Amino acid sequence: MSYVDGFVLAVPKAKLDAYKALARKAGAVWKEHGALAYAECIGDDVPYGELTSFPRAVQAKEDEVVVFSWVVYESRAARDSIMAKVMADPRIEMDPASMPFDGKRMIFGGFEAFVEL
16 A cells, blocks of 8 residues: 655645745656655635634635645655655755745645555
8 A cells, every 4th residue: 555645734825826836846856756646736625614624724814725735655665765855855945934835834744545446
């Protein structure tokens, strides 16, 4: 079974084009280093729930959109190796000041797949 990293974040609408450019570059780097798949999705039907929801989880503001993304790897070991290469790659800018979103509100984690159809 594969291994998946998942991400949910809020991106200001005014910075969406910059985020899309960053995502395209990041996806190419992840794939170059061995990721099997890379996806970035803009929230289209993500209502603000009374108790829980994607917007609540990332404290999305009125002028922000929710982005859901994931990266698929062959295994956890492959993910750890690929992630180390990605984080060391100079094409990936990790400076919070240059990011087109607030990284402190990003939710992320690694998941072991148990059903794949």
